[in-house]
Amino acid sequence: xxxxxxxxxxxxxxxxxAYAPYSQYQVGAAVLTANGEVIxxxxxxxxxxxxxxxxxxxxxTRAVAQGQGNFVAIAVATRNGAxxxxxxxxxxxxxxxxxxxxxxxxxGQYRTTSVAELLPDSFAGSKLxx
Ligand code: THU
Numbered sequence: 742x743x744x745x746x747x748x749x750x751x752x753x754x755x756x757x758x759a760y761a762p763y764s765q766y767q768v769g770a771a772v773l774t775a776n777g778e779v780i781x782x783x784x785x786x787x788x789x790x791x792x793x794x795x796x797x798x799x800x801x802t803r804a805v806a807q808g809q810g811n812f813v814a815i816a817v818a819t820r821n822g823a824x825x826x827x828x829x830x831x832x833x834x835x836x837x838x839x840x841x842x843x844x845x846x847x848x849g850q851y852r853t854t855s856v857a858e859l860l861p862d863s864f865a866g867s868k869l870x871x
Pocket of ligand 1: 761764766767768783784785786793794795796797824825826829
C-alpha cells in the first residue's frame with residue numbers, strides 16, 4: 742500500500758497541471774483506492790468563475806468515471822497547505838466518507854485528518870430515504 746508521502750507526491754505532480762490563470766492558486770489532488778490505484782486531479786478554472794472545478798472534485802469524479810470506488814485516502818497539495826473547501830468536503834463525504842485526508846504544502850509538509858473530522862455531522866444520502 743502507498744504511503745502518505747507517496748500519495749502526496751502524486752498530488753504535487755498533479756498540481757503542475759493546474760489550470761489556474763485567474764487565481765494563480767494551483768491545487769493538486771490524488772485519490773487512493775483500496776486496491777492501490779491512484780487517480781489524480783487539478784483545479785480547472787473558468788472565466789466564468791463559478792464554473793471552476795476544484796482539484797479534489799476532479800480527482801474524485803475522474804475516479805468514479807473510471808469505475809473506481811472504495812476510496813481510502815486523498816492527498817491535497819497547495820502552495821501553503823490549505824484545507825479543502827466546503828463543496829469538496831461534501832463531495833468527499835458522499836464518495837469517500839471513510840477517507841483519510843493528507844493536506845500538504847508545496848514542500849510536502851503535511852498534516853493528517855479525515856473526512857469525518859473535516860465535515861462532522863454531514864448531510865448524508867441516507868437521510869433522503871428515511
Ligand atoms: N481550489 C481547489 O482546487 N480546492 C479547494 O478545496 C479550494 C480551492 C481551487 C479553486 C480555484 O481554482 C483556486 O483554488 C482558488 O480558489
